[in-house]
Amino acid sequence: MPKFPTGGQAGSPERGADNAPEPGGGRGTQANGKHVTERKKQYLVAPRQQPMGAIGPLAMGMQPLGLQAVEQALRAIPDIEVVRTITPKSTIGVLGGGMGEPEGLLVARMTDDKAGALRQQGQGRLLVERDQHLHLFDPALPRPNRVASLIPYDGPSLEVTVVVRGKDGAPLPDAEVSLFGGLMPSIAVTDAGGLATLKVYGNSPHAISGLYVKPRADYWSFYQRDPDLSTGQPNLVALRALSDWPALPGFPGRSAVGWGERAMRLDQLPPSFRGQGVKVAVIDSGAATSHANLSRIRSGWDIIHNNPTTWTEDQLGHGSHCTGIIAGADPSFGIRGFVPDAEIHVCKLFPGGQISELIEALEYCIEHQIDVVNLSLGAMAPSEALEQQIVRAKRAGVAIIAAVGNSGGPVQYPAASPQVLSVAAIGKLDEFPRDSYHTETISPDVDAQGFFTAKFSCFGARVDVCAPGVAIVSAVPPNNFAAWDGTSMAAPHITGLAALMLAHHPEFQAQARVRSAERVERLFQLIRLSGRRLTLADPTRIGYGMPDALVALGLAVAPGQAAFQSMLAQLLAGAPRATSMGEAAYAGAPLGQRPLGPADLMSFGFAMGGMRPQGW
Structure with missing residues (x-):
């Protein structure tokens, strides 16, 4: 047994101890307060x-x-x-x-x-x-990367009043109003009368580069670049209701299918394909079963508070939104999810979740024999302890689908793990109003069909596939809807597709029915093989492309794929994909005895962006 440290040496107190000496001879705790x-x-x-x-x-x-x-x-x-x-x-x-x-x-x-x-x-x-503390993939106030080269501002400032109205001129409370540009950004929330007052630092509002209004629910966001703002009278912003959008007529009173589901051809599947018999877990901020689209969900656990009932409370709305994409019920109301008949388990991890709670949530999934897990969350760095649990989950037949992150940088963990299927985000023109903030996600990479890679989406060799993640309409508490952006919204599209495949693909009703790591890997391989290339992006941004539901479920063959299908099925069957973690151990090994990497696929005419025969 090693000799573990027993305490600080005399004269060398532990950092962080309350009685640690302070610079200048001060103590950690004094009569007038406690030093930080x-x-x-x-x-x-x-x-x-x-x-x-x-x-x-x-x-x-x-x-x-x-x-x-x-x-x-x-x-x-x-x-x-x-x-x-x-x-x-x-x-x-x-x-x-x-x-x-x-x-x-x-x-x-x-x-x-x-x-x-x-x-x-x-x-x-x-x-x-x-x-580590985990974070949901949603934009947050960034930490400064240096000590600023300006003294604290105490100069002139102006007040700008913004009034936010909704349908028929009704005031919209709880809308977040942000001004960008100038010396520093300013944020306020509208009151019961739809009024928000923001402070502009400086003596002119002309330095403001953007006005952003994010409604709580049921409306499209608003964005005006270089707004012409008045300081002498209220500035009026009229938001568009989600129901006014041509693709959502009568919404939510009439059931609808989201644009992402249509893009993946979910609407062309047989009506009986509803995910029966498959268990899906959403590890997130809970799911509000008060919502009509989520009222069928019966199973879950609040991991943070070790409580079997409070998982139905979703203070952030993030988990409800993701769950709605996966399994929203389809009465004559709201948005239909991919697998409305699947057995959904909700593991509440936010606010406040850490790596240890995620490990416990995955243990719940192993114990309850969950088939597919959705992770729209991330950590600041890889975790050896979590990776070990992810490996255990995969060996137990649990397929983990993870969002790559919204920082616009390298793929974040756990999506960077070689044991999970990672999902980047794409958008599509004309699926949101041009005066909404969704326009700010558009990259220069737009194809002839209007698909584009989302600016915020992380990228790298760890990207497996891409999915719709811009202007995705889904459920939020208590019984409302919101159009949000994020790889958090893209991952549930693939989670729902994976559940459909396990429930209805012929291969998973036969030899691949047994829960195992091999079944998980085969599921991932079929999802990648169903991808079709979108946009002009390189593979680090879209992976194998956007999966096609008909192809993934064996109901159609992608154009040009037939020539490779038989060979690739044999080549990929049971072979884990190559990764940067542990690749050296396989150096020089024959093809059948090592993980299969992108170079191998390229040598067989299969590009990372999907099947790309001449003329596609």
Whole structure:
């Protein structure tokens, strides 16, 4: 057993301790208040599983650590608080790389310095990593990347009043109004009379570069570039109702199919294809079953509060929106989802979710034999502990679909994991009003059909497919609808398609019916093979393209695909895709004995953007 750190040395207090000396001789706590110092954070601690034949401490005769022994050691260390233990509820077997089934992990609170010392003393046998806070893929106020080169502003300012009206001139409360440009942005929310007052820093409103109005629900957003604003009288903004859009006549009183579902040809499937017998989990902010489109959902768990009932409370609306895309019921009201007859499980993780809770949510999915999981969330960095759980889930037959992120940068984790299917976002012209903020997502990459890659969508070699993610109308609490953008909206399109395939594709009613990692990989392969190239983008932005529901379900063959179908089916069957994580282990191996990568596909005439024969 390694000798773990027992506390700070004399004269060297722990960072973040309340009694740590302050610059200038001050103390952490004084009569007039407490100095701001580093707080203790949650960490994940577990004995590290090493593959058989590995070179390291275990190979040199050191015994592996047990979870119980690690817990006892941690509880004996000052300034470390063991919060809880997460243990697997079922045994799946040997993990990839020859590793045994993990015993579980500990969640403990400590400072960064203490965690660093613990990691060092573990000598490679102990996993010690931050229990990262997760975030939903929605735009947030960015952190400054440097110390600003301006002193705090105390100069002149002006007030701009914006009045937001809806249908028949009715005032719209709770609309978010933002002004961009000038010295700094300004944000306000409309009151009961639809009125918002914003402060413009400077002596002229002419520096304002944009006015953005985001309604709470039931209306399209509004955006005016270089707005002509008055400071002497209210500025009126009239929003368009969703029901006024030609593609949504009489909405929501009449049931509709979203543009994304039409683009993927869901509306051309047989009426009996409704996802019967498949279990889908949405790990998100909950789902409001008060909504008529979501009222059929009966199963879920509030992971944050360990509560079997509060998962139906969705303060953010994000989870309800994603769930509606996947499984919105289709009475004569609202939007129909991909699999209205599937068994939906809702795991509430927001607000406040961390890696440890996501691990617990995936354990719920393993225990309840979930078939497909939707993850429209991300972490700041990869997690070894979460990756281990994702591998367990895949081995249990759980297919994880993940959004790539909305930062416009590299694919975020867990979409970057080689064990999941990652989804980027695309949009389509003429599927939203030209004066809505959705226009700001349009990239220069627009094809003849009007499809474009969304500016916000993350990109990279880890992108598998793309799906509609701009101006997606779906359910929000309590019984309303909203048109939102994001890879968060794109991923549920693929989750719904995957559920349809497991329920109705002939292959998954035969030899691929058994739950396993091979079934998951085959599902992913068929989804990729159904992709068709859109836009002029390179593969790092659209992957294999946008999946076609008819092709994915074996009801049609994509143009030009027949020549490759038989060969590729044999080539891809059971072969995991190549990844940057662990590729070196397969270097030089024959094609049938290593993961299949993009270069292999290209050598067989299959491009990452989908099948691209001459004339497509």
